[in-house]
Structure formats: C-alpha cells, structure tokens
Amino acid sequence: AQSVTQLDSQVPVFEEAPVELRCNYSSSVSVYLFWYVQYPNQGLQLLLKYLSGSTLVESINGFEAEFNKSQTSFHLRKPSVHISDTAEYFCAVSKRGSQGNLIFGKGTKLSVKP
C-alpha cells in the first residue's frame, strides 16, 4: 500500500521569502508524484507532477519540486512567495500501471503575510 506524509500542517511565511513544503511517501512499487493546490473557495488544481526523466519539475508560477528516490521525498519549493500563493497544498501519489486513483497527504496550509 502507498501512503503520503506531509510533515507540516501549516506554514506561515512573509511575502518574498522562500518556502519549502515537505512531502514524503511510502510505497513498495513505483509511483507517480503530484502536487495539487486548493486556493480559497476553489477546487483542487494540479500544480506539477513527476512521471519520469528529470527529477526536478517546475510549475508555470515559479514552484518546483524534486523527486528524491533514496529519501522517498517530493518536496515543493519556491524561492520567493507572493500573497497570491496563499492556499492549501496537497502532495499525492498514484501507483504506476494503476487506473489512477490518487493517495493524498493531509495537506499543508501556506499562509503568506505582507
């Protein structure tokens, strides 16, 4: 079975500061890795995903995540956050070769303060 652990339930940061949201997973088989974001009063949206190839993946709004197989981690980073990044971020995995149902972590609430 797969599981996902997000170590921080809340992360408060000041605008323009760097941020890292941590995600570790456990799986006996190969997985795909995802970060989803939920802005206030909106549905979940895909932020970025790792399928294969380069272990560093980027989103269009400046976030990046690095797949680390040895540490079974997929931490999300941004060098300089904006107020508009305030949201809840969910790390998720799906088993390779599966029908695609996602296993989510509990989420991390990022709060960016001016």
Add this chain to the structure above:
Amino acid sequence: GAGVSQTPSNKVTEKGKYVELRCDPISGHTALYWYRQSLGQGPEFLIYFQGTGAADDSGLPNDRFFAVRPEGSVSTLKIQRTERGDSAVYLCASSIRQGGSREQFFGPGTRLTVL
C-alpha cells in the same frame, strides 16, 4: 470549456436520511473518480468508473454507499441511512483516460452535513 461541476454545493440532512450527490465530468472524459475529504484530512479515494462500469469500488466505506454512471457521463453518489460520520466534502474528478499519469480535474465539491 466547462470544468467538472457538482451539485448541490451544500447539502444538510438529518441522520438516517438518503442523499444523492451529482457529478458532471468534463465532456469526453471517460475516467471518473469520487473522493471524500473529511475535516483536516486529504481527499480519500472512494470509487472509480471507466465508462459506465465501476472498475474499482474498494474505497467505499460500507454498503450504505453506492455510485452509478449509467450513460458513461454524469455520475451520482448515493448514501443511504446517513450517519453523522458521513459529514465531509465529497469531491468528483475526471480524466480523459484512466491511468496513474493522467491529470485529474476536480470539481468544487459537495459539502455534506449530517445533523
């Protein structure tokens, strides 16, 4: 184009009642997933449809929960004899095809409150 829509957005019911939650996936998406998100938790998988058939219902908590997708598009999640513990946000997602690498597009959810 339109995204995934879910109705109602909010549903308040009394313990023991029957409820139906509807999901309209993105047109052309053959894969449809239901998840449940309890307070302070991430979404948890309930059931997956490929076309009209429920290909995997292993996440349904018990036999009070049932879902259908009779024409391969709209899906309805049905909960019988609701209990207070069923209170949660029910999320629907669709994907153009099945597969672990496919992006899932989520609806806004239905917030179910059982009094």
